Amino acid sequence: MRSILFDPLDEVEGNWSREQLETMNAVFVARVEAAFAAGLESRLAAAATVQVKSSLNGSRRRAEEAAIEAGWKFLCSKQGDLAFSEIVAFVRERVPGIDEVRVRDGFLQRLRERGGELWADPT
Numbered sequence: 001m002r003s004i005l006f007d008p009l010d011e012v013e014g015n016w017s018r019e020q021l022e023t024m025n026a027v028f029v030a031r032v033e034a035a036f037a038a039g040l041e042s043r044l045a046a047a048a049t050v051q052v053k054s055s056l057n058g059s060r061r062r063a064e065e066a067a068i069e070a071g072w073k074f075l076c077s078k079q080g081d082l083a084f085s086e087i088v089a090f091v092r093e094r095v096p097g098i099d100e101v102r103v104r105d106g107f108l109q110r111l112r113e114r115g116g117e118l119w120a121d122p123t
Contacts, residue, residue, distance in 0.1 A: 068106035
């Protein structure tokens with residue numbers, strides 16, 4: 001009788017062995033830790049954007065992105081005449097509980113993409 005707790009295929013995921021996956025994970029973790037140490041990444045921002053083992057990661061992430069984009073357009077429509085707390089409230093109306101660090105990082109990303117021009121959005 002075959003054990004239901006072990007399947008020989010558990011040791012292979014796609015073309016990678018478990019050992020290769022663990023090595024890739026260790027390299028990734030080391031690089032992220034180096035980014036934290038160098039100040040290139042914030043632990044708070046990382047924690048706000050990823051929920052490990054959540055079945056809602058994809059849909060939650062898309063909802064957050066849509067809400068942040070709507071907040072960006074709202075800010076642009078007001079020519080920047082909004083307090084950050086108003087932007088966070090606006091975004092939280094669409095995605096309750098979204099972390100303000102996630103909102104801030106979404107806005108910083110948009111500023112970088114648009115070369116620092118808040119009004120570069122044509123819509």
